[in-house]
Amino acid sequence: MLPFDYERASTVREALxxxxxxxxxxxxxxxxxxxxxxxxxxxxxRLGVTRPSHLMDINLIQDxxxxxxxxxxxxxxxxxxxxxxxxxxxxxxxxxxPMLPESLKVAASRQIRNMATLAGNVLQRTRCEYFREISxxxxxxxxxxxxxxxDGFNRQHAVLGVSDACIATYHGDFAQALIALDAxxxxxxxxxxxxxxxxxxxxxxxxxPEVETVLRPDEMITAIVISVPGxxxxxxxLKIRDRESYAFALASTAVALxxxxxxxxxxxxxxxxxxxxxxxxVPAEDVxxxxxxxxxxxxxxxxxxxxxAKPREHxxxxxxxxxxxLVRALMEVREMKx
Amino acid sequence: MTxxxxxxxxxxxxxxxxxxxxxxxxxxxxxxxxxxxxxxxxPYQFNIDSRTSLLDLLRDHAGLTGTKKGCDHGQCGxxxxxxxGRRTLSCMSFAAMNDGWEITTIEGLSxxxxxxxxxxxxxIDHDAFQCGYCTPGxxxxxxxxxxxxxxxxxxxxxxxxxxxxxxxAAYPNIVAAVKQARNEMEKA
Ligand SMILES: Cc1cc2nc3c(=O)[nH]c(=O)nc-3n(C[C@H](O)[C@H](O)[C@H](O)COP(=O)(O)OP(=O)(O)OC[C@H]3O[C@@H](n4cnc5c(N)ncnc54)[C@H](O)[C@@H]3O)c2cc1C
Ligand code: SF4
Ligand code: FES
Ligand code: FES
Numbered sequence: 001m002l003p004f005d006y007e008r009a010s011t012v013r014e015a016l017x018x019x020x021x022x023x024x025x026x027x028x029x030x031x032x033x034x035x036x037x038x039x040x041x042x043x044x045x046r047l048g049v050t051r052p053s054h055l056m057d058i059n060l061i062q063d064x065x066x067x068x069x070x071x072x073x074x075x076x077x078x079x080x081x082x083x084x085x086x087x088x089x090x091x092x093x094x095x096x097x098p099m100l101p102e103s104l105k106v107a108a109s110r111q112i113r114n115m116a117t118l119a120g121n122v123l124q125r126t127r128c129e130y131f132r133e134i135s136x137x138x139x140x141x142x143x144x145x146x147x148x149x150x151d152g153f154n155r156q157h158a159v160l161g162v163s164d165a166c167i168a169t170y171h172g173d174f175a176q177a178l179i180a181l182d183a184x185x186x187x188x189x190x191x192x193x194x195x196x197x198x199x200x201x202x203x204x205x206x207x208x209p210e211v212e213t214v215l216r217p218d219e220m221i222t223a224i225v226i227s228v229p230g231x232x233x234x235x236x237x238l239k240i241r242d243r244e245s246y247a248f249a250l251a252s253t254a255v256a257l258x259x260x261x262x263x264x265x266x267x268x269x270x271x272x273x274x275x276x277x278x279x280x281x282v283p284a285e286d287v288x289x290x291x292x293x294x295x296x297x298x299x300x301x302x303x304x305x306x307x308x309a310k311p312r313e314h315x316x317x318x319x320x321x322x323x324x325x326l327v328r329a330l331m332e333v334r335e336m337k338x
Numbered sequence: 339m340t341x342x343x344x345x346x347x348x349x350x351x352x353x354x355x356x357x358x359x360x361x362x363x364x365x366x367x368x369x370x371x372x373x374x375x376x377x378x379x380x381p382y383q384f385n386i387d388s389r390t391s392l393l394d395l396l397r398d399h400a401g402l403t404g405t406k407k408g409c410d411h412g413q414c415g416x417x418x419x420x421x422x423g424r425r426t427l428s429c430m431s432f433a434a435m436n437d438g439w440e441i442t443t444i445e446g447l448s449x450x451x452x453x454x455x456x457x458x459x460x461x462i463d464h465d466a467f468q469c470g471y472c473t474p475g476x477x478x479x480x481x482x483x484x485x486x487x488x489x490x491x492x493x494x495x496x497x498x499x500x501x502x503x504x505x506x507a508a509y510p511n512i513v514a515a516v517k518q519a520r521n522e523m524e525k526a
Contacts, residue, residue: 006371006388006434039430042391043411055388057435085424089486109501110488111479112412114424115431245500 001045008057012066012188012220018056020190020218026210028125030217034058036081037116039108040124048134049125049141058220066222069093076100078224080119084174088113097228099180099254102237103173109246119221122175122201122278123213126168127156127248139165140209155314156248159322160275162310166209168276170202175278176270177237177254178224182280186223187215198224202277231258231266234336238329239272240321249273251322255329257293264288264297271305274322281305284326298330299323373437377402378446384433392436393417393428396443404444404474408503415502418475419443425482427501444474447481456526457481460519461512468506476502480516481523489520 009015019032027033033052035041036059044050058066059081070077071092078087087093088104104113107121130136130148137146149157149167158169175198183198201213215221235256241247252272258265267288269281284305291297302323309319374383377400384399393410396402396419408416410429417429420442447455457477460466467473479502483489488498495516496509504512 001389004388006432035432035435037430038432038435039412039427042430042432046410055432059435108412109415110483110486110498111415111418111425111427111501112430114421115426245497246503 001048002051002053004045004052005054006057007054008059009061012061012063012222015056015058015061015220016188016190016218018054025216026212027215027217027219028212029210032056032217034220036120037083037112038120039112039116040120044125044132047132049132063222071096074227076226076228078118078226080221080223081117084108084113084116084118084121085110087118095233097177097181097226097232097235097256099177099232099235099237099256100174100226103177103239103254106237106239106245107173118174118224121172122178122198122224123215123221124172125212127171128168129153129156131168140168140205140212143208143210150312153314154312156250157312157315158274158276159309159311159315159318160271160279160306161204162276163205163207163209165207166205166276167312168205168209169273170275170277170279171248171273172278173237173239173249173252173272175202176252176272177235178226178270179278179280180235180254180256180268180270181226181228181232182268184225185221186225187219188222189216189219193222195225198278199280204276229256229258229266232256232268233338234259234333235268236329236333236336238325238332240325241273251318251325253322253326253329255326255333257330257333259293259334262292264291264293269301269305269326271322271326274306274309274318281326283307288330293330293334295327295331298327301330302326371434373434375436375438376440378442386433388432388434390433391429392419392431392433392441395433396428396441399433402443402445406471406474408472408475413503414472414475415479416472416475418479418502420478420482423482423485425479442478444478447477455481455519456522457484457515457519460515460522463518464511464515465508466511466515467504467508472502472504472506476504476512480512480519483516484520484523489516492517 032054035055066079066081068079084104088101094101131138136148157167178198187194237254239249239252249272254270256268267285271279284301287301287304306319370385396405406416408414412430419428483498489495
């Protein structure tokens with residue numbers, strides 16, 4: 001690991017100020033970077049993938065709202081430094097919207113979830129093996145060097161939202177529930193604070209896979225705000241993986257279903273393990289909305305979700321698996337007794 | 339998470355290797371980082387390089403080698419410790435981030451008079467290991483698992499203990515041990 005200076009911020013302003021000198025985009029390439037739970041950062045620093053010369057520890061920022069879960073009648077506000085395990089264990093959130101805690105419970109291990117923060121979680125970087133091992137060419141780690149996964153062992157890689165430069169999967173689970181619910185992200189900046197839709201936070205790889213989010217180095221996520229419709233009680237997170245626990249998704253889905261008898265009044269679908277960024281399956285939602293629910297309709301929706309899939313040599317199975325996962329989740333939420 | 343709040347500090351653990359050309363960083367101390375923590379009830383203070391993980395600090399600086407390094411990347415659970423009572427992975431945390439915290443390692447689990455913790459005894463009773471390399475991490479994780487209330491069923495135990503791999507595959511015996519200790523811990 002390269003040497004770095006360690007600093008601890010006591011206010012958000014202080015944290016931002018220290019990272020202000022780096023006009024360099026993106027934050028993951030800046031000399032000054034934040035560390036929260038550290039479970040992604042320490043790993044990628046040890047691997048030599050991320051090389052900040054200055055690390056800003058944001059865990060002891062005094063502002064209590066960063067650590068607070070606020071449950072309003074319509075909105076849930078989750079502070080950026082809330083740990084994954086706190087939401088996983090939250091009974092009220094579980095009652096209102098089961099897919100939120102479920103998506104956290106099946107991620108990583110309890111030890112990691114006790115350390116990892118919600119903001120750090122949504123910003124976790126890809127597990128592409130070629131990205132992690134610095135001797136391989138990789139456009140995301142070393143822009144312009146090529147993509148080793150394209151014709152390499154790409155079983156874990158994405159089939160949706162990919163480009164000719166990068167096919168890395170976004171591996172997070174929680175983000176799929178957030179994108180399905182069209183969550184909002186609150187961001188503190190040097191100049192001004194802003195709020196963006198969670199769906200706008202991550203960027204597809206395009207020609208510049210090294211730019212992963214719209215965040216600037218001197219911006220910090222302070223909270224995630226989710227408006228939870230009453231019908232989100234009929235929701236679930238389903239994750240399919242190589243082993244039953246402590247593994248990243250091969251395919252997963254966050255599904256919330258609003259039923260009027262058998263008619264689909266509304267539906268939200270997030271897809272994990274198959275796309276380059278958190279993925280909302282809008283075409284699938286459009287197939288379902290306003291129709292009478294059936295397995296056949298669910299299967300048509302799944303076809304629509306993967307209509308633009310671009311599989312490579314070893315990951316074509318993800319198209320079939322992704323569709324099956326979505327159909328199964330839809331069938332299971334339909335059967336939920338509320 | 340709470341911790342000892344301290345004012346902003348500016349310290350460098352990398353003074354000797356600093357690159358003159360890179361953008362200046364706030365840095366008022368250059369002789370290394372001072373970190374204090376309570377380990378197994380004993381106060382410790384260390385002078386360390388910022389790169390030191392909590393795991394390396396425990397093993398190499400505190401001499402507490404009960405905490406094991408399996409993968410150093412968060413993938414095995416051998417390095418599990420309790421930080422203010424919650425199970426965490428010591429390989430994934432920089433030691434400096436634990437300043438002011440209370441750490442429990444396997445060395446701190448038995449009582450002062452040497453009596454084993456019910457979880458330690460249960461691992462022996464159920465032969466819940468072969469080589470023993472994963473065992474300190476398993477035991478600390480299991481103690482937390484019971485305290486969290488996540489050891490109510492076999493399925494729960496398997497799920498909530500999945501962050502601790504065992505190459506010797508002692509899993510069935512580990513589940514049995516956790517159940518025995520759970521019953522005793524709940525009685526106590
Ligand atoms: C073995 C293993 C298995 C895993 N399995 C899963 C899994 O199945 N599913 C899953 O979803 N995840 C999984 N993870 C990933 C894990 O969930 C993430 O590492 C974790 O959530 C990151 O959170 P953190 O607080 O530790 O982030 P950090 O490591 O502290 O930070 C991550 C990134 O976010 C930035 N950052 C952090 N906070 C902020 C902020 N407030 N504002 C702006 N930038 C910020 C940091 O600069 C850094 O770039 C796994 C990890 C490991 C090691
Ligand atoms: S898929 Fe993306 S992250 Fe992986 S090697 Fe190719 S460019 Fe790098
Ligand atoms: S050594 Fe920490 S998880 Fe393997
Ligand atoms: S006892 Fe050998 S690894 Fe678990």
